Structures are given as C-alpha cells and as structure tokens.
Amino acid sequence: MKLLHLSLLAFAFAAPNALALSSDTDQPVYIDSDSQQLDMKSNQVTFIGDVKLKQGSISINADTITVTRNPDDGSIKQIKALGAPASFSQLTDDGKTLSGEAEKLNYQLSSDELLMTGEATLSQDGNVIKGSSIQYQIKSQKLVADSNQDERVTTVLQPSTQQPNK
Numbered sequence: 001m002k003l004l005h006l007s008l009l010a011f012a013f014a015a016p017n018a019l020a021l022s023s024d025t026d027q028p029v030y031i032d033s034d035s036q037q038l039d040m041k042s043n044q045v046t047f048i049g050d051v052k053l054k055q056g057s058i059s060i061n062a063d064t065i066t067v068t069r070n071p072d073d074g075s076i077k078q079i080k081a082l083g084a085p086a087s088f089s090q091l092t093d094d095g096k097t098l099s100g101e102a103e104k105l106n107y108q109l110s111s112d113e114l115l116m117t118g119e120a121t122l123s124q125d126g127n128v129i130k131g132s133s134i135q136y137q138i139k140s141q142k143l144v145a146d147s148n149q150d151e152r153v154t155t156v157l158q159p160s161t162q163q164p165n166k
Helices: 009-014
Strands: 003-006 029-032 035-039 044-055 058-069 076-091 097-108 113-124 127-137 142-146 154-156
Touching (some): 029 058, 044 076, 058 097, 097 127, 113 142
Antiparallel strands (some): 044 058, 058 076, 076 097, 097 113
C-alpha cells in the first residue's frame, strides 16, 4: 500500500487559512430522509433514502446516514454516511468551499476528523486529492491520502492566482 502524508499541501498553497467555518458545530442539525430508524439502546438514528444533512455550512448527501449521540449529554459523537457516492461540502472561515465524496464518510466530531473511504476525493478551489481513502483532521488541517495496490494517490495543484506586486 502506498501512503502519502500531506499537511493539506494541496489546499495550503491555495488557501493558507482554510479552517472549517468555526460556528458550524454550534448550529442545529437538520436531516431529511425517506425514513428513519431509532435504536435507543445504542443512541443511534439511521436515516435512509436520499438523505440530506445540514448543520451550518456543512452539507452531507447520502443514501444512508447514521448519527450516534453521546448517552451522557446528547451531543453528536459521530456521523456515518454511505452512498454511491456520499458527498459533503463545508465553507471555510475564509469563505471558500471544501467539498468531497466517497463511498463511505465517517465524521468523528470529538476529534474533528473526517475519514473518507472508497474512491475518495477532496477538493477546494480546483485543487484535488484522490485516493482509496482520505483521512482529514479538519482543525489542524492535516491530511493522509492512501491508495490501494492497483491505484495511486492523485493530486492536482492549481497555480496561484495572486499577481506579483508591481
């Protein structure tokens, strides 16, 4: 397996202060789906069929989304999304859009980590990273893209749009 470690190299050149919108996690979560199943013992709700999740600027679209809550305080611990593909987008504090898609998305809110597996793609401002999996630490802006034996990690970096001072 090939492993590529980046400190958001692709995005750092294009948007040096591209932190996720800091107010998103303070917003309510809205979820629309065809149906839902609640498991009170495991504190999980599974939403099925053309699921659309929205929290602040965060948007996740998938075939199925499972939300796990903390039994002590009711806060959301984890969001898992499955799709063909599942997609997400989020505004950054500097107003740029970070977007991605994969067969599986696993967002751990406590560690602010997004794990994307199965034909994963992450992009911002034309910069793109593709691999079999992408692990993204949102606040620290660290990324690990991994490939399987048949593929390689692919990165596209756009040239800077800043004009030199005259």
